[in-house]
Amino acid sequence: MIAEAPRELSQAEVRVLSRREFFVRIAGIGISVSFIGDDLAPRYALAATAPSGPASWHANAWITIDSDDMITIVSPASEMGQGIKTSLPLVVAEEMDADWQKVRVAQAPADAKSYGNPNLGGVQITGGSASTRGYYQPLRLIGAQTRRVILLSAAKSMAVPVEELTTEPSVVVHAKSGRRLTYGQVARTAELPASLAPLTQADLKPPAQWRYIGKDLPRVDIASKVDGSAIFGLDVQPPGLLHGLVLRAPVQGEGPENVDDSNSKAIPGFVATVRLNYGVGVIAESVWAARACREALQVQWSQKARARTYSSTSVLEDYQAIARDLARRGVTFATRGDAQTTAKSAARVITASYTSEHVHHATMEPPNATALVSGDHVEIWAPAQAQTFTQLATAHALQTTPDKVSVNTMLLGGGFGRKGETDFCVDAALLAKAVPGRPVKVMWTREDDVRHGKYRPLAAQFVQVGLDRDGRILSWQHRIVAESIFARFSPPQFEKSGGRDGPVTEGVDLPYDIPHLSAEYVREARGVDVGFWRAVGPGYTKFAVECMLDEIAAATHRDPVQMRIELLKGDPRARRVVSTVAQMADWQRKRQGSALGIAYSDAFGARCAQVAEVSLDRQNGTIRVLRVWCAIDPGVAIQPANIVAQMEGGIIHGVSHSLFEQVHFAQGEVQESNFHDYRVLRMSEIPEVEVKVVAAPENPPGGIGEAGLPPVGPAIANAVAALSGGARLRQLPFTPDRVKAALKL
Amino acid sequence: MTRFVLNGRPTDVAADETTPLLWVLREHLKLTGTKFGCGMALCGACTVHIDGEAVRSCQVHLQDVAGKQVTTIEGLSANADHPLQRAWVTEQVPQCGYCQSGQIMQAAALLRAKPHPSREEIADAMSGNICRCGTYLRILRAIERAARESPS
Numbered sequence: 001m002i003a004e005a006p007r008e009l010s011q012a013e014v015r016v017l018s019r020r021e022f023f024v025r026i027a028g029i030g031i032s033v034s035f036i037g038d039d040l041a042p043r044y045a046l047a048a049t050a051p052s053g054p055a056s057w058h059a060n061a062w063i064t065i066d067s068d069d070m071i072t073i074v075s076p077a078s079e080m081g082q083g084i085k086t087s088l089p090l091v092v093a094e095e096m097d098a099d100w101q102k103v104r105v106a107q108a109p110a111d112a113k114s115y116g117n118p119n120l121g122g123v124q125i126t127g128g129s130a131s132t133r134g135y136y137q138p139l140r141l142i143g144a145q146t147r148r149v150i151l152l153s154a155a156k157s158m159a160v161p162v163e164e165l166t167t168e169p170s171v172v173v174h175a176k177s178g179r180r181l182t183y184g185q186v187a188r189t190a191e192l193p194a195s196l197a198p199l200t201q202a203d204l205k206p207p208a209q210w211r212y213i214g215k216d217l218p219r220v221d222i223a224s225k226v227d228g229s230a231i232f233g234l235d236v237q238p239p240g241l242l243h244g245l246v247l248r249a250p251v252q253g254e255g256p257e258n259v260d261d262s263n264s265k266a267i268p269g270f271v272a273t274v275r276l277n278y279g280v281g282v283i284a285e286s287v288w289a290a291r292a293c294r295e296a297l298q299v300q301w302s303q304k305a306r307a308r309t310y311s312s313t314s315v316l317e318d319y320q321a322i323a324r325d326l327a328r329r330g331v332t333f334a335t336r337g338d339a340q341t342t343a344k345s346a347a348r349v350i351t352a353s354y355t356s357e358h359v360h361h362a363t364m365e366p367p368n369a370t371a372l373v374s375g376d377h378v379e380i381w382a383p384a385q386a387q388t389f390t391q392l393a394t395a396h397a398l399q400t401t402p403d404k405v406s407v408n409t410m411l412l413g414g415g416f417g418r419k420g421e422t423d424f425c426v427d428a429a430l431l432a433k434a435v436p437g438r439p440v441k442v443m444w445t446r447e448d449d450v451r452h453g454k455y456r457p458l459a460a461q462f463v464q465v466g467l468d469r470d471g472r473i474l475s476w477q478h479r480i481v482a483e484s485i486f487a488r489f490s491p492p493q494f495e496k497s498g499g500r501d502g503p504v505t506e507g508v509d510l511p512y513d514i515p516h517l518s519a520e521y522v523r524e525a526r527g528v529d530v531g532f533w534r535a536v537g538p539g540y541t542k543f544a545v546e547c548m549l550d551e552i553a554a555a556t557h558r559d560p561v562q563m564r565i566e567l568l569k570g571d572p573r574a575r576r577v578v579s580t581v582a583q584m585a586d587w588q589r590k591r592q593g594s595a596l597g598i599a600y601s602d603a604f605g606a607r608c609a610q611v612a613e614v615s616l617d618r619q620n621g622t623i624r625v626l627r628v629w630c631a632i633d634p635g636v637a638i639q640p641a642n643i644v645a646q647m648e649g650g651i652i653h654g655v656s657h658s659l660f661e662q663v664h665f666a667q668g669e670v671q672e673s674n675f676h677d678y679r680v681l682r683m684s685e686i687p688e689v690e691v692k693v694v695a696a697p698e699n700p701p702g703g704i705g706e707a708g709l710p711p712v713g714p715a716i717a718n719a720v721a722a723l724s725g726g727a728r729l730r731q732l733p734f735t736p737d738r739v740k741a742a743l744k745l
Numbered sequence: 746m747t748r749f750v751l752n753g754r755p756t757d758v759a760a761d762e763t764t765p766l767l768w769v770l771r772e773h774l775k776l777t778g779t780k781f782g783c784g785m786a787l788c789g790a791c792t793v794h795i796d797g798e799a800v801r802s803c804q805v806h807l808q809d810v811a812g813k814q815v816t817t818i819e820g821l822s823a824n825a826d827h828p829l830q831r832a833w834v835t836e837q838v839p840q841c842g843y844c845q846s847g848q849i850m851q852a853a854a855l856l857r858a859k860p861h862p863s864r865e866e867i868a869d870a871m872s873g874n875i876c877r878c879g880t881y882l883r884i885l886r887a888i889e890r891a892a893r894e895s896p897s
Contacts, residue, residue, distance in 0.1 A: 081841030222833075222839055226834060227821075228818035232842075286772055287768050363843075364782050364877045365780070366781070414878060446784055650879070652882070680877065681881075682872040683867075686881045
């Protein structure tokens with residue numbers, strides 16, 4: 001047991017640390033930091049006073065130093081298992097030279113102005129593996145500026161030149177006189193100087209001086225997750241809590257036409273029925289009573305929704321036909337050279353279609369939220385990934401303004417993009433509105449969760465590659481047909497991208513040395529919402545890309561590892577992970593009864609290569625993934641062991657996704673409902689996994705929460721092809737029927 | 746009123762006797778370490794011990810535990826120092842952590858019945874417990890560590 005691990009603030013404590021009270025608690029130090037810049041390449045300016053103006057983004061509530069030396073550091077992002085509650089505060093502690101044993105971490109309130117992610121347009125949302133990428137540099141600067149203020153204050157109270165002072169963790173040292181002041185002592189009398197020079201990169205610690213970055217500290221949330229004390233969203237129990245459930249229309253876009261709740265009213269514990277546009281809510285004194293009340297509802301649903309024509313099988317066939325039809329133009333991007341013309345004159349053209357089904361998050365903690373409406377204010381407790389959107393959507397639902405919505409971000413029992421949605425928070429707000437002054441917790445049952453998800457888009461892809469006489473790749477055309485996420489989730493971003501949906505199409509801007517490249521996205525809107533998922537687009541785009549590369553290697557009699565190394569000639573770091581993983585897997589060694597496949601992904605700013613070893617039961621059409629080797633270059637590795645854990649998780653998730661996971665629609669209704677028919681990987685089915693972190697500390701951090709997933713599917717498919725003499729799996733997931741069909745070819 | 750022994754203490758609960766133990770623990774007794782995951786004994790997140798056996802508390806009614814010994818994650822050890830809990834910290838097992846109470850309770854029942862299980866026996870015993878973050882590899886290692894470090 002690591003007793004010294006920094007403890008987390010309880011939710012109750014976090015709640016009292018509202019912004020204003022934050023300043024009240026500060027023992028003399030108020031750090032004002034402002035960031036000025038644009039979304040893509042932020043430049044950071046730090047000043048004693050916050051500048052104003054529409055382009056400025058300022059934060060001033062990150063660090064609290066108590067006179068007893070306890071330091072509270074705010075974590076702006078949602079903790080859903082990726083370790084962010086440790087790694088971001090740790091970066092602050094590193095630069096301010098704080099003693100990590102005396103640091104506690106507080107969860108940020110919903111406050112985009114202070115805590116928004118500069119890489120996500122200043123929105124406070126945890127997603128896209130963007131937290132470390134967005135906050136790393138600003139938080140280092142905040143830590144360094146805080147240290148500078150501490151030094152200046154200490155110099156004043158010691159009456160010595162600031163140049164003579166150094167720091168040890170949480171202590172200012174004057175070597176000449178041997179005097180020492182703890183940060184807590186400094187904080188008692190500290191004042192913010194009238195002016196502060198902006199910091200530059202040169203003011204940050206060089207990697208050789210890091211005490212914490214790259215050193216594997218225990219995660220701050222682990223202890224509470226082994227004794228049952230961690231409080232997730234579903235565990236919130238304010239006094240007077242009522243319990244709500246929502247009966248949603250079986251088909252998206254429908255609503256209740258007639259509601260008969262007379263049987264519900266007779267059930268002990270019944271409190272209220274709430275009619276919603278998309279369903280019927282019930283409120284009761286307990287979860288169990290709420291279930292009974294919901295089951296007793298009699299509802300007639302409307303029959304008008306466009307989604308009623310939506311069936312996975314026929315939609316997938318349609319999409320495949322559209323993908324293959326080059327005349328059906330979409331939005332073209334990632335263009336270099338002229339792939340279309342080049343393909344016409346290529347010595348050889350190889351084409352293939354790839355498909356992938358809707359997949360579901362199935363977070364172990366189902367969506368839920370607790371809301372309390374008091375006057376014109378609503379307070380939300382939720383396992384939320386998207387604080388800013390939660391405020392906006394709740395305000396919209398209650399016809400108020402976002403500043404009237406406060407959000408307490410609880411621990412998330414899994415997120416994977418599902419909890420970046422706002423539907424569960426809106427449920428709670430609408431039900432709580434019916435009983436002002438009483439908190440209402442709305443829980444989604446597993447059936448609610450599986451049937452009413454925001455699934456990853458079902459996608460068809462068509463890839464056409466032109467080769468020259470020597471088998472070199474001249475042109476690469478990649479077409480994706482799928483519904484858009486951003487068109488629903490963030491219309492401004494969808495418009496800004498000119499109709500190219502970033503998450504849906506990510507992964508097609510190839511890192512390979514291919515002179516002519518084009519990617520095209522054809523959006524199909526058929527009335528069914530789609531959403532983010534772990535690794536979203538690259539979960540299927542890298543499947544198409546990396547399988548196609550393998551097909552080309554086979555067709556041109558080249559080694560798939562060697563071919564990738566040659567194609568990555570402009571990227572030494574990428575070449576390094578590919579050759580590292582080949583070495584780890586002993587790539588050249590032939591196995592008996594099993595075979596290897598390789599895949600590479602550059603998604604989320606991380607370079608990740610994997611080799612999978614598989615065996616096959618040809619009769620049953622089942623694949624056994626025996627081993628996965630993974631080499632990851634995350635740039636600077638803030639917590640290397642946590643990166644290993646994230647790769648392991650991404651790989652397990654990726655195997656699950658590749659072998660089993662799919663949600664089917666039939667006439668708009670989801671056919672699966674719980675873990676018996678939405679099958680996920682279990683312990684008896686896991687591969688052995690070996691991960692090597694090939695860090696590049698001089699580089700900015702890449703995202704690691706999702707980077708481990710994309711290579712898994714193609715590595716497995718390529719291994720199956722190697723084992724079977726060329727049977728190609730081009731449809732995710734690799735169900736027994738599909739495997740058997742491929743083996744017959 | 747239903748009486749049973751909860752984490753070593755006699756406990757009386759006034760609730761509808763057909764309420765699943767899971768919700769009695771969470772709502773009436775405020776022990777939220779036991780989690781709801783599926784409501785159908787498919788995921789193991791709600792695993793507790795009844796008279797020492799690992800049981801899915803979503804499938805047990807309050808009336809079924811009358812007179813029995815119920816142990817939840819909160820009562821597994823005095824100071825979160827069960828060998829499994831220590832191993833869980835050493836191996837840094839949890840990611841989101843939601844399923845881990847159930848995983849630990851399942852593993853504790855396994856080790857009580859079989860102090861030194863093989864890898865296959867661990868995987869068999871643990872395959873009813875889903876972890877969506879994919880911490881299975883570390884759960885396996887932590888159970889092996891706890892078995893190794895316990896007196897045989």
